[in-house]
Amino acid sequence: MTAPLLISREQDGALLRLTLNRPKANIVDARMIVALDSALEQALADPELKAVLLAANGPHFSFGASVEEHMPESCAAMLNGLHGLLRRMLESPVSILVAIRGQCLGGGLELALAGHRLFAAPSSSLGQPEMRLGVFAPAASCLLPPRIGQSRAEDMLLSARSLTGEDALQNGLVDQLAKDPEAAAVDYFTVHLAPKSASSLRYAVRAARLGYVESMVKKLQVVENMYLYELMKTRDAVEGLNAFIAKRPAKWENR
Numbered sequence: 001m002t003a004p005l006l007i008s009r010e011q012d013g014a015l016l017r018l019t020l021n022r023p024k025a026n027i028v029d030a031r032m033i034v035a036l037d038s039a040l041e042q043a044l045a046d047p048e049l050k051a052v053l054l055a056a057n058g059p060h061f062s063f064g065a066s067v068e069e070h071m072p073e074s075c076a077a078m079l080n081g082l083h084g085l086l087r088r089m090l091e092s093p094v095s096i097l098v099a100i101r102g103q104c105l106g107g108g109l110e111l112a113l114a115g116h117r118l119f120a121a122p123s124s125s126l127g128q129p130e131m132r133l134g135v136f137a138p139a140a141s142c143l144l145p146p147r148i149g150q151s152r153a154e155d156m157l158l159s160a161r162s163l164t165g166e167d168a169l170q171n172g173l174v175d176q177l178a179k180d181p182e183a184a185a186v187d188y189f190t191v192h193l194a195p196k197s198a199s200s201l202r203y204a205v206r207a208a209r210l211g212y213v214e215s216m217v218k219k220l221q222v223v224e225n226m227y228l229y230e231l232m233k234t235r236d237a238v239e240g241l242n243a244f245i246a247k248r249p250a251k252w253e254n255r
Helices: 030-044 075-090 107-113 129-133 138-148 150-159 167-170 181-193 197-207 212-229 235-246
Strands: 005-010 015-020 051-054 097-100 103-105 119-122 126-128 162-164
Touching: 005 030, 005 097, 015 030, 030 075, 051 181, 075 107, 075 138, 075 212, 097 107, 103 107, 107 126, 107 138, 119 138, 119 167, 119 181, 129 150, 129 235, 138 150, 150 212, 162 167
Parallel strands: 015 051, 051 097, 097 119, 103 126
Antiparallel strands: 005 015, 126 162
16 A cells, blocks of 8 residues: 655755655545654654655645544544644644645645645645535634634635635735745755754744644644534534535535
8 A cells, every 4th residue: 555655854854855645635534644643753853853844746735634534433533633743733843844736625724734834836726625514624713813814714714715826825824836836845944944053943933833832732622622522413514524425415404
């Protein structure tokens, strides 16, 4: 079976490249989550590491999390694993640079939002389509508002519409557009991070995120509980997921 994640060290070990390796969808399922979390746990302990580059093979960054793993019998384990990964990313003492092309949706965008600096192709498409399935995006509900503002975040989360790379830049969702976002991320690292002290960079990252990380971790737990113990008790949430898997229109009963 193909490894879900490719791992390499570059720039004399100062840059960790993690590449989602299940094109074209690069679904963020349990195997992908474990692979990412394990790679980060090991690498972040290395004092020589200055940054992480998160990218993806194929034309798309990620179509999102596994819908099958969102079903009532498995969603607790799925959310616990995903949110554990996002907490590790949020608490990372080094910058996580994310290179996005093609579709970056749902859990894929939540993964990107836990990074520090986002680079995207102009033709990319970023969105949280969960409401079309009758569920909400727990992590994005926490991570989007401080990044793009409350009003714009609510629009994305409720309408389920996607933004082009150009729109994402204008709204502050991504930091830089580039035809080759991976190359742009490496250039950023080479110019701005590589020349600096790894230990000092770690203090700077921690200081810049002081308060933000603690707030996000607390909110993640609240929305996770809301999703598991309130939303998933409703008829329509389960109906929406079942309808998606069966490739049929959902029949809402508003309960």
